[in-house]
Amino acid sequence: MTAAKRKAFGPPVRKVAFGKIEPQGHRVGIYGPGGIGKTSCAATAPGPVAFLDLDDSLPILLPSLGELDVRRVAGITGWQDMRDALHSEGWDEVKTIVIDSATKAEELALDWTLKNVKHDKDGVVIRRIEDYGYGKGYQHLYETFLQLLGDLDAHVRAGRHVVLILHDCTATVPNPKGEDYIRWEPRLQNPSSGKASIRLRVREWLDHLLYVGYDIECSKQSGGKAQGHGTRTICPQEMPWCMAKSRSLAEQLELTQFDTTLWNQLFAPRA
Numbered sequence: 401m402t403a404a405k406r407k408a409f410g411p412p413v414r415k416v417a418f419g420k421i422e423p424q425g426h427r428v429g430i431y432g433p434g435g436i437g438k439t440s441c442a443a444t445a446p447g448p449v450a451f452l453d454l455d456d457s458l459p460i461l462l463p464s465l466g467e468l469d470v471r472r473v474a475g476i477t478g479w480q481d482m483r484d485a486l487h488s489e490g491w492d493e494v495k496t497i498v499i500d501s502a503t504k505a506e507e508l509a510l511d512w513t514l515k516n517v518k519h520d521k522d523g524v525v526i527r528r529i530e531d532y533g534y535g536k537g538y539q540h541l542y543e544t545f546l547q548l549l550g551d552l553d554a555h556v557r558a559g560r561h562v563v564l565i566l567h568d569c570t571a572t573v574p575n576p577k578g579e580d581y582i583r584w585e586p587r588l589q590n591p592s593s594g595k596a597s598i599r600l601r602v603r604e605w606l607d608h609l610l611y612v613g614y615d616i617e618c619s620k621q622s623g624g625k626a627q628g629h630g631t632r633t634i635c636p637q638e639m640p641w642c643m644a645k646s647r648s649l650a651e652q653l654e655l656t657q658f659d660t661t662l663w664n665q666l667f668a669p670r671a
Contacts, residue, residue, distance in 0.1 A: 519533075542598055
């Protein structure tokens with residue numbers, strides 16, 4: 401057949417291949433204030449649970465973890481160490497990988513970026529992210545951090561759950577319908593331009609982003625002072641006061657230490 405005739409008939413027909421959808425792990429993010437129980441909650445995920453303990457939280461929790469099958473990945477001192485560990489062998493028995501915390505992982509990514517990503521112009525010394533020029537440093541850090549998500553995706557495809565523990569921060573939300581408002585969000589890079597936002601990219605990447613907060617009330621009767629009893633609630637859906645999402649969990653849950661209700665509901669097979 402001549403080239404003219406092939407063009408007339410259009411591109412060759414490709415055969416569509418169908419296959420069984422293999423079960424994958426879940427991508428979960430948990431964020432909230434320090435000390436609220438995020439690490440303890442992650443330790444109760446389906447085990448064995450392997451922690452990349454960047455915040456050195458496990459030694460403090462060890463006496464209370466009891467019989468939980470929790471393991472710590474040793475030797476992580478920097479960004480490349482973390483990536484090398486995720487690419488290494490020995491993960492076959494692990495069911496859940498926990499990064500504690502992804503906020504600290506971003507700091508390691510920044511340190512690696514400053515040391516390894518050069519300026520466009522020769523001879524320019526990079527000490528801060530702003531030294532790259534307007535907006536360029538944030539783009540470099542964004543591209544570095546995406547490598548970690550790619551590493552974790554390989555484990556998700558292998559059937560392992562991935563849990564990112566994150567610190568929290570308050571952020572102003574633009575509101576086209578009225579006045580802007582403040583809510584809780586994960587503490588990750590989020591330039592005001594919206595470009596190269598690690599925070600927004602991680603939210604898109606996750607299957608579940610859960611906010612954990614203390615139950616408090618503030619009324620005129622209390623003189624504007626917050627009151628509470630120390631109870632904690634997991635919020636799995638977007639609310640005016642917090643960024644959140646879940647592909648399977650709709651209702652709020654009380655967070656109780658070492659209770660596995662969250663994981664039982666989050667990973668329950670669909671009917």
